[in-house]
Each structure stands twice: as structure tokens, then as C-alpha cells.
Amino acid sequence: MAEGTPVTPTAPIMPTAPPASSMEQGSLPPSPTSPRAKRKSSTEHSLLMCDVCLEMYDNVQHIPKLLLCHHSFCESCLHKLIGTKDYFECPTCRQMTTMPSGGVSSLQTNFYITYMRDVLINNTVDQPMIVQSGEGCIKHSNQPLSFFCKQCNIAICRDCTVLDHKEVDGHAVQDTWDALNELHNTLTSEVNNARTIMKTVECYIQTLEGEVTNLYGAKEAAIKDIDSAFTQYITLLETRKQKLFLDVNAMYNDKVLILQRHAEDIQEKIINLNTTLDNMPTESTTDDSTLDTDNKENVPSYNPATTGISDLIIKRSKISDTTKHIEKLMSSHRVPTKNYIQFDSQQGVYGFQNALNKLGVLLSEKSLPSIVEISAHPATAGLPSQATVSVYDCKNTPLPKYAITADITDPWGDSIETSTLENDNGTYNVTYKPQVSGDHRIDVKFLGYIIKGAESVISVSSNNPVALIGQKGSEDGEFLCPRAVAIGNDDNIYVADTGNCRIQKFSPDGNFLSQFTVTSDGENNSTCDLAIDQKSNLIICTEIFAYGSSPSSGNTVKVYTSDGHLKHEHTNKTLKCALCVACNSKGGVIISDYIVNSLFMYNGNGTHVKKIGKYGAQSGQFNHPAFMCTGPHDYIIVTDTDNHRIQIFDDTGEFLFEFGTYGTGKGQFRQPFGVTTDSNHILVADSGNKRIQVFKMDGTFVSIIDSQGMPLNHARGISVTNDGHVLVADRDSHCIKKYKYM
Structure with a gap:
């Protein structure tokens, strides 16, 4: 091979190490281990x-x-x-x-x-x-x-x-x-x-794809607008057509009336003329032979004095006047001569065609949303939250007053109701209320169509306690298996401290105020629930025999003043385990019997009025009824614990409706216990699922308080405050937990 002749490459050039001192020129390349x-x-x-x-x-x-x-x-x-x-x-x-x-x-x-x-x-x-x-x-x-x-x-x-x-x-x-x-x-x-360029190109392609999606939405919106506009145009045309119909009929009726009246006037004169003519002498009585003066002697009855010359003159005059009047009527200018009714469509068509050419204009002068930025504010399950959406065109120019909305989907795959407020500067506030915690997906829409790539994940935090009251113990302000909590009309907090056989009173901010013992004949007598009469502020509670934290029997209801003085008590031997109590606006008391599986209604005088339900799973039946509350119209709302549902009765005890089934999903329960209401919601302590659920008054699910940061441990009685908080008696955590729910 000649020196300097190019050689066809057979392998990539890779540098080699110089030869060792013992290696001669032309020796083998260095070892691969060098x-x-x-x-x-x-x-x-x-x-x-x-x-x-x-x-x-x-x-x-x-x-x-x-x-x-x-x-x-x-x-x-x-x-x-x-x-x-x-x-x-x-x-x-x-x-x-x-x-x-x-x-x-x-x-x-x-x-x-x-x-x-x-x-x-x-x-x-x-x-x-x-x-x-x-x-x-x-x-x-x-x-x-x-x-x-x-x-x-x-x-x-x-x-x-x-x-x-x-x-x-x-x-x-x-x-x-x-x-x-x-x-x-x-x-x-x-x-x-190159990778940077590729990312830029990918973003640009996404922008173009978003433009295509938004353009489709704009096209569909324009088609809907056109259809709506032309529906209105058609309605206006139909209205105009009906108006012309009415005008034609009115014109026809007016002309017919004039013609008919004129004809009637002439007909009336003709009748008068005919009558006059009928009364005139006939030709046989007025011929020349009869009136021939040369032959007067041949007409024995003829007498000029009696022939009625004056009458003839009058009749002649009448006939003359009538004929002249008829002629005048016939030539009168009051009679319309142009009675031909026509519709001139040509002029209308010309004007309509000109109007149609200007009817609606297609514009393409505004930019489509190309760049969307989503900024989510901190969000908590069950509480109103907000995300800010910023919309720009491809040149980063803000786009205000656009039809921007958003869809938000929670971890369960359910869509969350949203509302969008435009800020006049290209930003839009999306307000929503997450039902549960976890990652939510937000998709921004333009004209009802999702903008491609305009999506983000919103992390919704668990709704955790904002405050705790008490801890495990027997000192003032401490609890042992608290089972119920109630709010007095003075906003003070009352807690059924079951394990310590007492009721404790706290200020609205959770500071201990006082306590009194609920027992009459032994240290094991306690209470599992209490209710506050909002009129008299009397404390009504059931007295049960409790072994540890578990109630076993009880048939007595006690009434205390707000400072803990026993006012009176009532015992009903029909009761086996009077577990929970509620009172209505009339001073009546309702007691749930956990063993009899019934509710017992008493009036304000303590007289037994009605027994509601029996054991079973049908509507109006119970399997361990527990906590109750009264809602609007004194409706009775009760947790049917082992039927895993909520039942609602009217103020007379008649069944109205129920909601809830067994499970862990939204609106499902595993042994619900505590229940309370505000003016618009029903709140339920879903004990087995370690959460609080919020519903509308008709049982529609609203949200979940899951308290993942401080899990509930056998939640029992609950009560709401006037400032949007709910208090939960967390039995095995030995405290009261306070949550914000609205």
C-alpha cells in the first residue's frame, strides 16, 4: 500500500497507550487491562x-x-x-x-x-x-x-x-x-x-396542540352562538309573518265592512224607491184612454178633484229625490275603489337580502389561550379553597374576560363543584371545597373544553384538630373515656367524662370551669350522654351502670342545673340500657335504649308519649340505636349503629327517610355513633372509619374530616359551635378534639 493512501475505516479510532520500554515498534497494542x-x-x-x-x-x-x-x-x-x-x-x-x-x-x-x-x-x-x-x-x-x-x-x-x-x-x-x-x-x-431545544420544542408543540384544542372549542362555541342567534332570527321572522297575517285580515275586514255598509245604504234606498214605485198608478189605470179628456163623459168615475194630483206631485218628487240620492251614493268618494290586497315581496326580499348579508359577522381578532399557569393556595379537606389560574396568549400577553372555567377531580375520581371569578387582568380565581384529602387534579377549560396541558395537581391536606381539650387522667380538666360533648346556650362546653363518673364544664376556649359527679349509689354509676335544654339551660343525662368504658344497664334520666345541682330524676323500668338522650324545642326528651333497640319519647312533664321502633333492619327499626339530636321542625336524627345508617323521624316519631350503608366510601359508615346538626348540615361521627362526615339535611354527602395527622380513636358524641367548629369526644384518646368544618 502506498504511503499516505486512505484506508477504509473498519473500527472507530480509539487512542492507545504508548508501548512499554521493552516493546519494539510494530509490536502488539497494550493489554486491555492497562x-x-x-x-x-x-x-x-x-x-x-x-x-x-x-x-x-x-x-x-x-x-x-x-x-x-x-x-x-x-x-x-x-x-x-x-x-x-x-x-x-x-x-x-x-x-x-x-x-x-x-x-x-x-x-x-x-x-x-x-x-x-x-x-x-x-x-x-x-x-x-x-x-x-x-x-x-x-x-x-x-x-x-x-x-x-x-x-x-x-x-x-x-x-x-x-x-x-x-x-x-x-x-x-x-x-x-x-x-x-x-x-x-x-x-x-x-x-x-439539543435536549434544551427539544424541551423548548416540546413546549412549543404542546402550545400548538393547545391552540388546536382551544380553536375547536371556539369553533363549537361559535356554532352554538350562530344556532342560537338564528333561532332568534327565525322567531322574529315568524313573529313578522304572523303580524302580516293579522294586517292582511284587518285590512280585508275594514274594506269588507266599508263595502258592505255602502251596499246596505244603497239597498235601503232601492227598497224605498221600490215601495214608492209600487204605490204609483199602474199603466192600466193611467193610460191615455182613461185620461182622454175627449172621452171624459165615457168615464163616469173620473173627477179631477179626486184623482190626487197633489199626491202624484209628492210621489214624483219622492221618486226623484230617491233616485238622485242613489246616484249620489254610487258616486260618493267615501267608497274605496282600490280594494286589491297584495303582498309586495320583492321590496322585502331585497331589503331582507341586504340585512342577511350583514346578519352576524365572523371575527378572528382575539388570541386563543396558549399558556396557562396554575397556582394553588393551601387547601384543607372540607374547607373552602382557591386556586389562581393565569392565562396568556403565545406572546405572554394576559387574556382577561375569557370564558375560563376549571374541573377539579378528587382522589376518588369524583368531580368537585367549582366557581370561577375573573379578575380583569388575565387571572381567574377558582373556588372549590374539597370533600376529602389527597391529590386533586385540576384541568383548566376554555369555552367548556379542556385546554391541553393546562393541568396540575393540588395537594389537599387532611383536616386535623385546631385545638385539644384535656388529656387522660382524673384531675380537673382531664378525662377517662369521655363519650359525649354538648354546647350550652352560654357557649360553655359540657363533657360527659364517663370513666370518671362526672360532667365537666369548660369555657368556649377550652379552659376548665367546674365539674360535678353523676352517681347516686355507687362509683360505677356514670353517664354516656348529655343534652342541654336551650331554653332552661338544664343538663339532661342518662344514668347507666358502666364497667370501665362500656355501659351495661341503666333506666334513669337525671336533670341538673347548669352548676351541677340535681333538680329531679325519672326512672322507667321499661328501659334496659338508656344510652343517649336528646331534647326538642318543646322541652320533650327522647331516649335511645341500646338493648331494647327502641327510642322512648317523653313530653316536657316527663310523661312517656311513644315508643319508636324495634329490633330489625327495616326502615324505622334499629340494631343498637345510639346518639341522637333534633333538627329543623324537631325532627329526630338517630345513629342506627349496627345497621350502619342514619334514620330521621318527624317530631311525632314517624319515619321519614334514612341514608348511609356499610362501607368506607363517601356517605358510607362503619358503626356511626355521634350525630349533631347546624342550620344546614348533619355531622356524623363515623367511628369505625375514624372520621367525621358532613351531610346536607337531605343526606347528601358534603365532606370528610379524616384527621390523618391525629387520628380519631373511637369517636363518640359530637357537637357544633356557632363559629363553624365541631367538637368530638374521642373516647380512647381521652380528650375533646376541635375541628373547623366550614
Whole structure:
């Protein structure tokens, strides 16, 4: 082979270590275990090899394909890893990549890897890269290619630097590994720049796709507007048509009336004329023979004095007047002569056509939303929350007064009701009330259509206690298995401290005020519930025999003053376990018997009025009824604990409706206990699910207080304050927990 003749490349050029001192020129290349060979192998692996199969990238079977996460793998490996799936998890970063419709082959080829490979094994822009055979310089006895000429873009040996690539001749020579590192750094910079450009392009493509989506929404909205407008136009045309119908009929009736009246006038004169003519002498009585004066002697009855000359004159005059009047009527100008009714459509059509040409104008002068930013304010389950949506066109110009709305979906997959307020500056406040905690998805809409890419995740925090009252113990302000809490008309808080056999009183902010014992004949007598008569502020509670925290029997109701003085008590031996109590606006008392599975109604005088229900699962039946409260119209609301539902009765005890089933979903229960109401809501202590649920008065689910930061532990009685808080007697946490729920 002639000196300097180009050689077809068969493998990528990689630098080699210089020979050891004992090696002669033309000897074998250094061992692959040498430091320089290891560096060479590492570089090849990181730059030109697939991380899965460790094969060198090529342009046939191992084509480098670029994933969305910007990691590359060969096409062959991707085919094996993906199989028949339409998505792929990157082996390096685990990011999911959805396969395009064309499969792996349609993924973007990583041209920067192929470019680097071409730089190493092919010719460059203007100057061919001379690839030496083997690992040495073909011009100088296979000497190691330890240097690189930047001007010639070629790997050279030591002799080349002296003979053919002198620095004095303008050649820039550097160590081969320095050249490779420089090339690697340059390539890395180019790759990073390309990735940045790709991200920018992806964002731009998303913007364009969003424009297409928004354009479709604008088109659909325009079609609806056109349809609505033309429906109105048609209505107006129909109204105009009916008006013309009325006008035609009115014109016809007016003309007919005039003609008929004129004809009647003439007819009346004709009748008069006929009557006059009928009374005139006939031709037989007035012929010439009768009136012939020459023959008067032949008419014995003729007497000029009696022939009625004056009558004839009068009749003649009457006939003359009548005929003249008839002629006058017939020639009268009061009679319309232009009675032809026509509809001139030509003039109307011309004007209508001109109007139609101007009827509605299609405009394309406003920009579509292209950039949407979503900023979510801190959100808590059950409380009103807000997110701010900023909308811009493709030039970052704010877009105010656009039809922007939002959909919010909670972790259960349910849509949350939202309302949107425009701020006149391109920002929109989206107000919503999350029902549960967890990640919520917000999708921004334009004209009712979701803007592509305009989405975000809102993290909704658990509704945790804002305050605690008490702790486990027997001192003042401490509790042992508290089971009920009530609010007096003085806003003070009363707690049934069951384990300590007492009722404790606290100020509205939770400071201990006083306490009194609920017992009469032994330390095991206590109470599981209490109710406050809002008129008299009397404390009504049941006395039960409690072993530890579990009630077993009781048939007595006690009434105390607000400072703890026993006013009176009532015992009913029909009761087996009088567990809970409620009072209505009339002073009546309702008691739930946990064992008899019934409610007992008493009037304000303590007289038993009615027994409600029995054991069973039908409507109006119970399986361990527990806490109660009274709502609007003195309706009785009771937790049917082991039927896992809420039942509502009217003020006479007649069943109205129920809601709830067994389960962990929204509106479902696992042993509900405490129940209370405000003016618009029913709140239930869903004890088995360790949460409080809020409902509308008709049983429609509203929200959940899940208290994940401080879980409920057998929640029992609950009560609401006037400022939107609910107090929960958390039995096995030995405290009262206070939550904000509205």
C-alpha cells in the first residue's frame, strides 16, 4: 500500500497507550487491562454502547433511539423490552414513555451519538480523518497514535508531530486523550443544548396542540352562538309573518265592512224607491184612454178633484229625490275603489337580502389561550379553597374576560363543584371545597373544553384538630373515656367524662370551669350522654351502670342545673340500657335504649308519649340505636349503629327517610355513633372509619374530616359551635378534639 493512501475505516479510532520500554515498534497494542485501555473501554461504554446489550451503536440493528427522558438505547433492545405494550419504563430513570403510533422505529434517533461515531470512524467536514490500520501509524512503522492534530482532525504519532504536523506550520497538536476529552465535553454540551431545544420544542408543540384544542372549542362555541342567534332570527321572522297575517285580515275586514255598509245604504234606498214605485198608478189605470179628456163623459168615475194630483206631485218628487240620492251614493268618494290586497315581496326580499348579508359577522381578532399557569393556595379537606389560574396568549400577553372555567377531580375520581371569578387582568380565581384529602387534579377549560396541558395537581391536606381539650387522667380538666360533648346556650362546653363518673364544664376556649359527679349509689354509676335544654339551660343525662368504658344497664334520666345541682330524676323500668338522650324545642326528651333497640319519647312533664321502633333492619327499626339530636321542625336524627345508617323521624316519631350503608366510601359508615346538626348540615361521627362526615339535611354527602395527622380513636358524641367548629369526644384518646368544618 502506498504511503499516505486512505484506508477504509473498519473500527472507530480509539487512542492507545504508548508501548512499554521493552516493546519494539510494530509490536502488539497494550493489554486491555492497562490504565489507558481501561479508560478507552469506559469511554466507549458510556458514549457509543447501548447500556442494555452493551453492543456498539450502528445504523442497522443497534440504532440509538431517544426516549422522552433523553436517555438512549438501541432499537433492538427496545423492541425486546416493550413487546406488545404501548408504553415503556426507562431502565435508567424509570420515567414512563408512551410509544408513538409507529412503534419503536418511529422514536427519534439520537443523531448526536451517530454523529460522534461518525466523527471517530468517518470523514469530517472538509478534511478526511486518516484511520490507521490496526492501532499504529501506517506512515511511521505502526508507532502508537498518541497525539491529535486539531487542524487536520487526525490522530498522529510522535514522528508525525515532528515531520508532518509541525506547530510552526500552524498545526495544533494535543494529547489524544485530551482531544477525546475535549470532544466529549463539546459533544456533551451539544447534547445538553439539543435536549434544551427539544424541551423548548416540546413546549412549543404542546402550545400548538393547545391552540388546536382551544380553536375547536371556539369553533363549537361559535356554532352554538350562530344556532342560537338564528333561532332568534327565525322567531322574529315568524313573529313578522304572523303580524302580516293579522294586517292582511284587518285590512280585508275594514274594506269588507266599508263595502258592505255602502251596499246596505244603497239597498235601503232601492227598497224605498221600490215601495214608492209600487204605490204609483199602474199603466192600466193611467193610460191615455182613461185620461182622454175627449172621452171624459165615457168615464163616469173620473173627477179631477179626486184623482190626487197633489199626491202624484209628492210621489214624483219622492221618486226623484230617491233616485238622485242613489246616484249620489254610487258616486260618493267615501267608497274605496282600490280594494286589491297584495303582498309586495320583492321590496322585502331585497331589503331582507341586504340585512342577511350583514346578519352576524365572523371575527378572528382575539388570541386563543396558549399558556396557562396554575397556582394553588393551601387547601384543607372540607374547607373552602382557591386556586389562581393565569392565562396568556403565545406572546405572554394576559387574556382577561375569557370564558375560563376549571374541573377539579378528587382522589376518588369524583368531580368537585367549582366557581370561577375573573379578575380583569388575565387571572381567574377558582373556588372549590374539597370533600376529602389527597391529590386533586385540576384541568383548566376554555369555552367548556379542556385546554391541553393546562393541568396540575393540588395537594389537599387532611383536616386535623385546631385545638385539644384535656388529656387522660382524673384531675380537673382531664378525662377517662369521655363519650359525649354538648354546647350550652352560654357557649360553655359540657363533657360527659364517663370513666370518671362526672360532667365537666369548660369555657368556649377550652379552659376548665367546674365539674360535678353523676352517681347516686355507687362509683360505677356514670353517664354516656348529655343534652342541654336551650331554653332552661338544664343538663339532661342518662344514668347507666358502666364497667370501665362500656355501659351495661341503666333506666334513669337525671336533670341538673347548669352548676351541677340535681333538680329531679325519672326512672322507667321499661328501659334496659338508656344510652343517649336528646331534647326538642318543646322541652320533650327522647331516649335511645341500646338493648331494647327502641327510642322512648317523653313530653316536657316527663310523661312517656311513644315508643319508636324495634329490633330489625327495616326502615324505622334499629340494631343498637345510639346518639341522637333534633333538627329543623324537631325532627329526630338517630345513629342506627349496627345497621350502619342514619334514620330521621318527624317530631311525632314517624319515619321519614334514612341514608348511609356499610362501607368506607363517601356517605358510607362503619358503626356511626355521634350525630349533631347546624342550620344546614348533619355531622356524623363515623367511628369505625375514624372520621367525621358532613351531610346536607337531605343526606347528601358534603365532606370528610379524616384527621390523618391525629387520628380519631373511637369517636363518640359530637357537637357544633356557632363559629363553624365541631367538637368530638374521642373516647380512647381521652380528650375533646376541635375541628373547623366550614
